């Protein structure tokens with residue numbers, strides 16, 4: 001197969017854009033999750049001047065593990081929205097329109113969130129606006145992830161890895177921002193402002209990057225190639241071509257190009273291609289047939305996120321240090337829980353650029369992913385507090401750091417592995433649907449994990465009244481009509 005007319009990804013521009021798009025899809029959600037302290041404090045104190053992201057002016061720390069109710073707020077719409085690409089709804093709206101409107105929606109909502117930092121309002125009003133934003137931002141993020149991930153299925157697999165690696169970087173960004181705001185001791189309003197301006201800038205950059213993508217000869221080439229293949233040739237899929245390319249060590253090169261360029265592509269629109277590729281008609285891939293091919297990977301992604309979200313951050317963020325140093329104890333959770341998790345998660349996601357083991361023995365995957373359930377007891381037996389039932393077996397900080405290292409590295413690796421392998425299991429025209437289905441199961445995994453974390457926390461402390469008093473935050477904090485309620489950290493109970 002000759003590759004003489006295959007354009008190169010000049011300066012890795014497409015790779016860089018794809019990475020930024022990955023970052024842009026998760027940065028908004030991550031910022032909302034990590035900014036939970038600010039939202040909770042505003043809900044309970046009603047005034048944005050006295051609250052920070054991880055603490056309040058009175059010095060009481062808001063527990064970073066208290067993201068549950070917000071996470072729930074994110075997961076329901078995310079699951080529903082992730083379903084829309086699978087429901088036959090997606091051919092109605094061209095990909096380009098769908099992606100750009102989601103990005104524009106996220107940008108507008110973040111601008112609103114940023115402006116609200118400066119505006120005083122009653123807690124119930126703030127609550128309604130914020131919950132609405134969480135719902136819409138989560139929905140937009142889910143549609144964005146599913147659609148973009150599907151489109152990337154037409155490029156070599158290394159580009160899907162870059163996208164997922166960008167998503168991992170989003171967590172690192174959010175964790176670093178949280179750490180910086182703690183370390184700088186900046187005034188609460190300034191740190192909240194800078195915290196929400198970051199996703200605004202990130203989304204704006206993503207929009208520009210997405211608009212540049214169709215102008216790249218390399219990207220055009222793959223989309224044309226993908227849509228021009230007739231279904232009979234599709235068994236000679238990208239998967240086959242790519243694995244031989246990867247063996248030759250030239251992952252970023254493309255297959256043989258099409259004979260005739262498509263005018264629409266040169267003009268920068270991809271509309272025609274989308275209709276050719278997955279438009280209405282008898283050949284449109286069915287959810288059922290794609291699911292049959294990827295069910296094992298879908299099952300694995302659910303397991304990976306179930307394990308991860310069951311303990312991170314609900315349990316891991318309550319682990320305390322046994323060190324003598326006050327400063328180390330103060331930075332232990334942001335550094336050893338959040339930053340460590342996000343950096344290793346990112347490294348694990350990026351590792352699939354070099355290794356896709358066990359791609360050839362997929363039956364091994366559920367076993368390996370299942371082994372991650374061991375992290376649940378291991379992390380619970382660290383110094384997580386409050387606890388009444390379980391003993392502490394791993395008292396030293398080093399144990400917790402080692403467990404977190406392996407836990408996050410394996411999370412990143414298996415997330416990226418399952419997501420990258422799914423579009424390769426079927427025909428190229430099915431790759432978009434495979435990406436959307438995987439995004440749906442990803443949301444299922446996140447939800448199962450978040451649900452399980454409530455049970456595990458109850459198991460750790462107590463199944464009766466103590467659990468209620470330790471619920472993060474106290475339920476009253478979510479009742480807009482009880483404005484005098486205060487967020488109390490579980491640590492302050494001791």
Ligand SMILES: O=c1[nH]cnc2c1ncn2[C@@H]1O[C@H](CO)[C@@H](O)[C@H]1O
Pocket residue numbers: 026029141145167168171308309312345411412442446
């Ligand atoms: O919407 C999402 N899409 C993909 N991954 C997500 C999403 N939300 C959270 N995580 C992933 O869950 C783990 C723990 O937070 C991290 O790996 C994070 O990237």
